[in-house]
Amino acid sequence: MLTVSNLHSCYGESHILRGVDLALPEGAALGLLGRNGMGKTTLIKTLLGIVRPREGSVRFAGREVAGRAPCEIARLGIGYVPEGRGIFANLSVRENLQVAARPGRDGRCDWTYERVLDTFPRLKERLDTGGQLVSGGEQQMVAIGRALLTNPRLMILDEATEGLAPRIVEHIWQVVAQIRAAGISTIIVDRNYRSVLRHTDCAVVLQKGKVALAGSSAELAQQAPALEGLLGV
Numbered sequence: 001m002l003t004v005s006n007l008h009s010c011y012g013e014s015h016i017l018r019g020v021d022l023a024l025p026e027g028a029a030l031g032l033l034g035r036n037g038m039g040k041t042t043l044i045k046t047l048l049g050i051v052r053p054r055e056g057s058v059r060f061a062g063r064e065v066a067g068r069a070p071c072e073i074a075r076l077g078i079g080y081v082p083e084g085r086g087i088f089a090n091l092s093v094r095e096n097l098q099v100a101a102r103p104g105r106d107g108r109c110d111w112t113y114e115r116v117l118d119t120f121p122r123l124k125e126r127l128d129t130g131g132q133l134v135s136g137g138e139q140q141m142v143a144i145g146r147a148l149l150t151n152p153r154l155m156i157l158d159e160a161t162e163g164l165a166p167r168i169v170e171h172i173w174q175v176v177a178q179i180r181a182a183g184i185s186t187i188i189v190d191r192n193y194r195s196v197l198r199h200t201d202c203a204v205v206l207q208k209g210k211v212a213l214a215g216s217s218a219e220l221a222q223q224a225p226a227l228e229g230l231l232g233v
């Protein structure tokens with residue numbers, strides 16, 4: 001479903017991604033780990049076409065997408081929950097959700113507005129509230145719901161639990177489990193590596209823009225000292 005080969009990305013003269021390779025089979029969940037500044041968000045932005053790679057290949061759903069426009073890549077079926085949530089502040093919760101709704105690339109409409117509200121019942125009472133006026137947890141639910149409403153084949157969640165209360169964090173992980181159970185491929189960036197390994201099939205650890213460690217999540221969970229060394233925890 002997704003194959004990344006020898007990917008290099010830069011911001012001006014700063015060479016951030018230095019030859020990243022990874023593969024995500026259809027329906028699998030990949031954890032993307034690494035200390036602050038190691039290139040996780042840059043990798044995600046490069047996959048999405050927001051950052052243009054300097055070199056390398058990104059194959060998604062059978063096509064080469066490296067260097068293509070973000071809207072073109074998104075329309076191939078990638079739902080993105082950005083770090084910081086990216087809520088439209090001047091739209092209501094309802095509008096934030098509805099603005100994104102569309103059938104998937106193959107015409108699938110598995111994720112409807114009603115299904116998203118059933119997944120996040122708390123949003124039902126907040127539909128007319130402005131996007132910037134709801135709590136951080138509710139904004140995160142809107143961001144995930146909005147990405148699901150594009151009926152993606154791949155969901156990318158960047159720091160989806162950051163700064164949230166433990167109860168909300170638990171709910172977000174339950175929703176991640178539902179997304180996986182629905183057969184949607186998933187890439188998850190999160191600071192809590194134990195939760196990431198519990199909710200993914202495989203994981204990679206980035207260090208200075210390269211993959212320093214990769215394997216099945218079950219194997220990596222057995223390598224806590226090496227992992228914690230790389231993550232600085």
Ligand SMILES: Nc1ncnc2c1ncn2[C@@H]1O[C@H](COP(=O)(O)OP(=O)(O)OP(=O)(O)O)[C@@H](O)[C@H]1O
Binds near residue numbers: 038041042
């Ligand atoms: N727009 C930008 N212009 C210049 N440098 C940037 C830009 N965005 C990120 N960087 C730099 O690129 C490097 C990688 O950042 P990136 O955000 O990809 O890391 P990360 O692993 O996602 O870490 P974090 O958890 O802090 O977001 C960092 O040194 C960062 O300062």
